Amino acid sequence: MATTTPTTPTATPAPAHEHGHEAHGRELLHHFESAQQQKETATLGMWIFLVTEIMLFGGIFMAYIVYRWAFPDVWAEAAHHLNTPLGAVNTVVLLVSSLTVALAVNAAEEGNRRRLLTMLGITLLLGATFLVIKGYEYSEKFAHCAGAANPVAWVTGGARLGESECLVPGRNFIFPEAHGAEGAEAGHGTADSYAQPQAGLGSPYQLFYFLYFVATGLHAVHMVIGLTIVSILTFIAWRGVITPTYYTPIEVGGLYWHLIDIIWVFLFPLFYLVH
Amino acid sequence: MATTALPQRGYLHDDTPNLGEWIRSWLFTVDHKRIAILYLLAINFFFLLGGLAATFVRIELITPQGDLMSSDVYNRMFTLHGVIMIFFFLIPAIPAVLGNFLMPLMLGARDLAFPRLNLLSWYLYMFGGVFALSAAVLGGVDTGWTFYTPFSSTYSNSNVILTITGAFIMGFSSIATAVNFIATTHKMRAPGLTWFRLPLFVWAMYATSLVIVLATPVVGIALLLVAIERIWGVGIFDPALGGDPVLFQHLFWFYSHPAVYIMILPAFGVISELISTFSRKRIFGYEFIAFSSMAIAILGFLVWGHHMFVSSQSVYSSLVFSFITMLIAIPSAIKVFNWTATLYKGSISYRTPMLYALGFMGLFVIGGLTGIFLGVVAIDIHVTDTYFVVAHFHYVMVGGTIMAYLGGIHFWWPKMTGRMYNEIWGGISALIIFVGFNMTFFPQFVLGYLGMPRRYHVYPEEFQILHVLSSAGATVLAVGFVIPIIYLMLSLKTGRIAGDNPWEATGLEWRTSSPPPTHNFEAIPVVTTEAYAYPPEAAARDAAEWRPGSPL
Amino acid sequence: MRDFPLFPDQASTFAGQVDALYWVLVSLSLIFGGVLPFIILFLMVRYHRSNKAADRLNQVHSNLALELTWSGIPLLLVMGVFFWGAFLYVHIRTPPKQTLEVYVIGKQWMWHVQHPNGKRENNELHVPINRPVRLIMTSQDVIHSFYIPAFRVKQDVLPGRYTSMWFEATQPGEYHLFCAEYCGTEHSLMVGRVVALSVADYERWLVTPGEVILPDGSSGAAASPPVLVPAGGDPMALVGEQLFTNLGCAGCHRMDGAGIGPSLQGLYGSQERMSDGTVVTADENHLRTSILNPGAQITAGYQNVMPSYANQLSEDQINQLIAYIKSLADGGSTSGSSGSGAGGASGAATGSSTESAGAPPPFDAALAAQGERVFTNLGCVGCHRSDGAGIGPRLEGLYNTEQRLADGSVVTADEAYLIESIRNAPAKVVEGYPPVMPVYGNQLSDDQVRQLVEYIKSVGD
Structure with missing residues (x-):
């Protein structure tokens, strides 16, 4: 220790290097020289991790671009069957939650524990609201595909509801306005008089909904992880671990939450607002 | 070597009362050095497993008829070889073992930035390995390590999902390590250790980590999509579902080409250390080597399409990818030239790590030059998916990465264990590996240009002589790999005590005891000089002190 | 060695x-x-x-x-x-303007080749020397790669689209043909030979019939002996034209351009404006997409009303349709070929069904003739050989006889049984035969099944 700058602004006592690690919290981990260094490192680590998250979604975006390029009309038509008002509400919900997270970080910085807990609580509520709305949107789609009542039937393609629309990719996929894509129309000529409705297998409309479900599903998984993180943050804030000198967990957790929001801000126009 | 006993406070030192405690002290350790040892054991286990699969492949190919095993078994063997070697050996080998052990030591830090994340990465690696192994035990997988759709997503009747899950989880392990390295390099350097005083190994690991962070998630999502397509029969790759099978190749190679650099960049780092130390001379063109690592890391993201010249991609994209592929040859060449120039006016010794480094240079040059052949589209059309490609990437990955890995293991063995290995056996095995390797893979260039396609179980008779030659070489190579395992193990009991700095090297890792204490340094060192600050006088003195009978 | x-x-x-x-x-x-x-x-x-x-x-x-x-x-x-x-x-x-076009279908684990004159071959490719040859290739299942080392050419063969490559052989001889993209269990057996012949030998070879396995897996003789082909006609296009007629395409794609679909006359190779404003070249891939997924690219000025033919046509049939549409681009013989197409079809039918000519007609002769063509096209004859040596039962004399099934029961081979066996073969397998016949479920129209049944009735004794 002798060789480093002797004092740090927080005046942390020189850490004992033989010390164990279980006591995280406000204590400085043994391998850091200063609280400042520890905080910066943690934040940087989260930023790098966020880059990997962006690349993860980047793969889906690349597939999206490729197929939108290939089927621009299909994309525009397919997007009309998503529930845009609910998507918009969800966007607002998430944006507000970003604000509350930012306020929570600010409260932590100022040591306002009450406000911190309130903001984290509101964030939790908003996140849950998002998931409920998203779940409703999904169920709306599945309801037409025998999936809401019986997911097994959907997977096996067993029970057909005989509906004219099923937007869940799979054997029952039927896109209502797609001419030719489903082959279920009354035939002219001998060729399609025997055509069984091939549902959407092979239809580019299905590609859109597949990407929609994968992208929003992956996003929802991240939401669940984000909610878990915020719950833990709320718990440790409630325990009083967070102080104006040690609020790195709130800041780092907040970064993750912002990322989830930003991804949604991209997903929403890409899927709901295609023209 | 004044020291005669191992230091009492080394990280290997065991003060646990009973076996259970001892196991816990390893399995729940957050010490980067112990985690590196855990990795070392696991990775070498997978290396032997992958090598075993390769052995079966080579034995099968001795005759053209395909008489040892059925085509199905053969396909599973080469897939096992590829999956294990790439995902569970080559990608993590140098970063997870040497990188984990050395990064904090070289940076003058007490540990990596996120020690628990580091331990998690080992568990993720093991967890992924369990999936991959269970896939193998339950009957194997026959898609090849490339998992091309729609074969993998629809047609294959093997344990694709398990294997993909293994690779996916292993990806997270890589990411955890990379995040750790980047954060550590940025934030935890010792006082005075500026960016341009960093050892080139650190530069290489840093570049590697950037590549891992940017590329691994993309293959993650691609494999996830394949798994979804396989499980639910809906997806975006199978043309029967309206998808495009080539899209998978784009996503896959967007990762897997940079993955080549994930494998070779750390090797560059190791070689820079070895050449400099055993020439007792500052590395020639430090900045050029450092920046060429970064250039490779960046350009490596722009060349994935050169794996797909015959896959129906457009002429224009092929030309662009070909052009950038040509460019990437330059930073690699710069490195080789700089290493060569480092030898000039040095004081060279032929210790085992140096032999590996020199072997590396010879083999990597061949691997790199044949890479240019493959980058030229007109030639690639003929030789892609043939043994020419097989030979090329083995020259880069075995001749490059494994040579560097072994060289690095030998170089830092005294630091890791506190004991010296047997120098004579070390030299012999390095030589055997070099000869065996060339015997195995050089004939494959000829085979490839003749048109022998890869992944063939039976093949036309006129190729047999070359295949027999290759299999014979593989036997020699196998012997070369087994010898170090034996003498390195023996050295743990009988090896000479190494002392802190047996090579008289300059890195910070040599300024602590061997093996280092748990917290690496008694006092955090202060850096006042550039890396590899070997004074010319030291080189001259070495020569003056050399007597017949001294180590070569 | x-x-x-x-x-x-x-x-x-x-x-x-x-x-x-x-x-x-x-x-x-x-x-x-x-x-x-x-x-x-x-x-x-x-x-x-x-x-x-x-x-x-x-x-x-x-x-x-x-x-x-x-x-x-x-x-x-x-x-x-x-x-x-x-x-x-x-x-x-970049292929030259004038090439000899050969259609290649890859499937696990064989290569199926069809020459423009209808001649088929498996795992072999005969080409003339000193003439540019262009291969138009697609796959029925996974990705393959067509590789001829001696020619230094290789091209991946993808399912769901066409890829092509060209070469000009210079030396007569036999060369390796490899599948270079790993395609599954017997990847290394997906090999064959390329035979380069002098032009004279090649011409001779072209008109010699040979035994082949059709792309659907059944084995059979060459589709129709090329010698029957009227001069100037070109059998792949001819079969494609019959398909075109059978599917009723002509109802919308009228030659005079007055139909609700675009005229196909002169379409191939031209630049077409799509409804979204893009311009595409009407190459093989555009034609293929338009048949299988018509909604994806709609020619400007037309409605998106065409049904998809995905899953209803084999790769072989798509190739034939495309060969037909390409033949319309040449101009000249088009109107004549549509007339001679019908003639050629009936000619082929009568030519090979002479043995059934004398049968008493409890069946519809016209339907039976069409049925025979379906029978041949599907390659049924590969298994249901008339000498009884196939892996499927002999159909001659089958109709209305009692057959013992694999489960021991006895059925009468009446119309209902025949229809069921075509639609869903594994349901009632005749004793002594392996249950290997594919399910033709929805691949055949009711009409086609009817025709097949009439044909089987026609060979009843």
């Missing part, structure tokens, strides 16, 4: 060009890869510790000029190599 080659045959116009570039690269590699090790060895010896005489005090640690030199020279060299390779590549990828 006949011979021990170290360098492949050069049997196409590309071979010499590719090899020239290859040897230049080999030479450059020898200069770098060969000289560098000697420099390293020299330095290793010269500056080994034991050499006390060497100067070690005046070290250099960097030299910008040197760095730029050894970056610049390789850069110039690789750029030269790149441009050479690029021009050669563009040449390899």
Whole structure:
């Protein structure tokens, strides 16, 4: 220790290097020289991790671009069957939650524990609201595909509801306005008089909904992880671990939450607002 | 070597009362050095497993008829070889073992930035390995390590999902390590250790980590999509579902080409250390080597399409990818030239790590030059998916990465264990590996240009002589790999005590005891000089002190 | 172990060009890869510790000029190599205007080839020398790769679309044909030979019938003996035309352009404006997409009303339709060929169904004739051989007889049984035969099944 700058602004006592690690919290981990260094490192680590998250979604975006390029009309038509008002509400919900997270970080910085807990609580509520709305949107789609009542039937393609629309990719996929894509129309000529409705297998409309479900599903998984993180943050804030000198967990957790929001801000126009 | 006993406070030192405690002290350790040892054991286990699969492949190919095993078994063997070697050996080998052990030591830090994340990465690696192994035990997988759709997503009747899950989880392990390295390099350097005083190994690991962070998630999502397509029969790759099978190749190679650099960049780092130390001379063109690592890391993201010249991609994209592929040859060449120039006016010794480094240079040059052949589209059309490609990437990955890995293991063995290995056996095995390797893979260039396609179980008779030659070489190579395992193990009991700095090297890792204490340094060192600050006088003195009978 | 080659045959116009570039690269590699090790060895010896005489005090640690030199020279060299390779590549990828077009279908694990005149072959490709040949290739299942080392050409063969490559053979002989993209269990058996023939031999070969396995897996004779083909006609296009008629395409795609679908006359190779404003070349892939997924690319001025034919046509049939549409691009013989198409069809039918001509007619002769064509096209004849030696039961004399099934029960082979056996063969398998017949479930229209049944009735005794 002798060789480093002797004092740090927080005046942390020189850490004992033989010390164990279980006591995280406000204590400085043994391998850091200063609280400042520890905080910066943690934040940087989260930023790098966020880059990997962006690349993860980047793969889906690349597939999206490729197929939108290939089927621009299909994309525009397919997007009309998503529930845009609910998507918009969800966007607002998430944006507000970003604000509350930012306020929570600010409260932590100022040591306002009450406000911190309130903001984290509101964030939790908003996140849950998002998931409920998203779940409703999904169920709306599945309801037409025998999936809401019986997911097994959907997977096996067993029970057909005989509906004219099923937007869940799979054997029952039927896109209502797609001419030719489903082959279920009354035939002219001998060729399609025997055509069984091939549902959407092979239809580019299905590609859109597949990407929609994968992208929003992956996003929802991240939401669940984000909610878990915020719950833990709320718990440790409630325990009083967070102080104006040690609020790195709130800041780092907040970064993750912002990322989830930003991804949604991209997903929403890409899927709901295609023209 | 004044020291005669191992230091009492080394990280290997065991003060646990009973076996259970001892196991816990390893399995729940957050010490980067112990985690590196855990990795070392696991990775070498997978290396032997992958090598075993390769052995079966080579034995099968001795005759053209395909008489040892059925085509199905053969396909599973080469897939096992590829999956294990790439995902569970080559990608993590140098970063997870040497990188984990050395990064904090070289940076003058007490540990990596996120020690628990580091331990998690080992568990993720093991967890992924369990999936991959269970896939193998339950009957194997026959898609090849490339998992091309729609074969993998629809047609294959093997344990694709398990294997993909293994690779996916292993990806997270890589990411955890990379995040750790980047954060550590940025934030935890010792006082005075500026960016341009960093050892080139650190530069290489840093570049590697950037590549891992940017590329691994993309293959993650691609494999996830394949798994979804396989499980639910809906997806975006199978043309029967309206998808495009080539899209998978784009996503896959967007990762897997940079993955080549994930494998070779750390090797560059190791070689820079070895050449400099055993020439007792500052590395020639430090900045050029450092920046060429970064250039490779960046350009490596722009060349994935050169794996797909015959896959129906457009002429224009092929030309662009070909052009950038040509460019990437330059930073690699710069490195080789700089290493060569480092030898000039040095004081060279032929210790085992140096032999590996020199072997590396010879083999990597061949691997790199044949890479240019493959980058030229007109030639690639003929030789892609043939043994020419097989030979090329083995020259880069075995001749490059494994040579560097072994060289690095030998170089830092005294630091890791506190004991010296047997120098004579070390030299012999390095030589055997070099000869065996060339015997195995050089004939494959000829085979490839003749048109022998890869992944063939039976093949036309006129190729047999070359295949027999290759299999014979593989036997020699196998012997070369087994010898170090034996003498390195023996050295743990009988090896000479190494002392802190047996090579008289300059890195910070040599300024602590061997093996280092748990917290690496008694006092955090202060850096006042550039890396590899070997004074010319030291080189001259070495020569003056050399007597017949001294180590070569 | 006949011979021990170290360098492949050069049997196409590309071979010499590719090899020239290859040897230049080999030479450059020898200069770098060969000289560098000697420099390293020299330095290793010269500056080994034991050499006390060497100067070690005046070290250099960097030299910008040197760095730029050894970056610049390789850069110039690789750029030269790149441009050479690029021009050669563009040449390899640009087929001449007039080529002989051959259709290739890859499937696990065989190559199926059909020549424009209808001649089929498996795992073999006969080509004339000194004539550019273009392969139009697709796959029925996974990705394959068509590779002829002696010609230095290779191209992946993808499911769901066409890829193509061209070459011009120069030396008569037999060459390896490999599948170069790993495609599953018997990947290494997906090999064959390419036979390059003199033009005269090739012409002779073209009209010699041969036994082949059809792409749906059944084995059968060549679709129809090429000798029956009227001069100027071209059987792949002809079969395609019959398909075109049967599917009722002509109802919308009227030749005069007055239909609700675009006229196909002169379509192939032209630039077409789509409804979204893009312009596409009406190549094989555009035609294929338009048949299988018509909504994806709609010609400007037309409605999106065409049904999809995905899953209803085999790769073979799509090839035939496309060959027909391409034949319309040539102009000239089009109107004539539609007339002679019908004639050719009935001619082929009568030609090969002479043995059933004398049968009493409890069946509809017209339907039976059509049925026979379906029977041939599907390749049923490969298994249901008339000599009873096939892996499926002989159909001659089958109708209305009692058959013992694999489960021991006895059924009468009446119409209902025949229909069921066509639609869902595994349900009632005749004793002594393996349950290998594919399910034709929805692939056949009711009409086609009807025709098949009438045909089977027609060979009733």
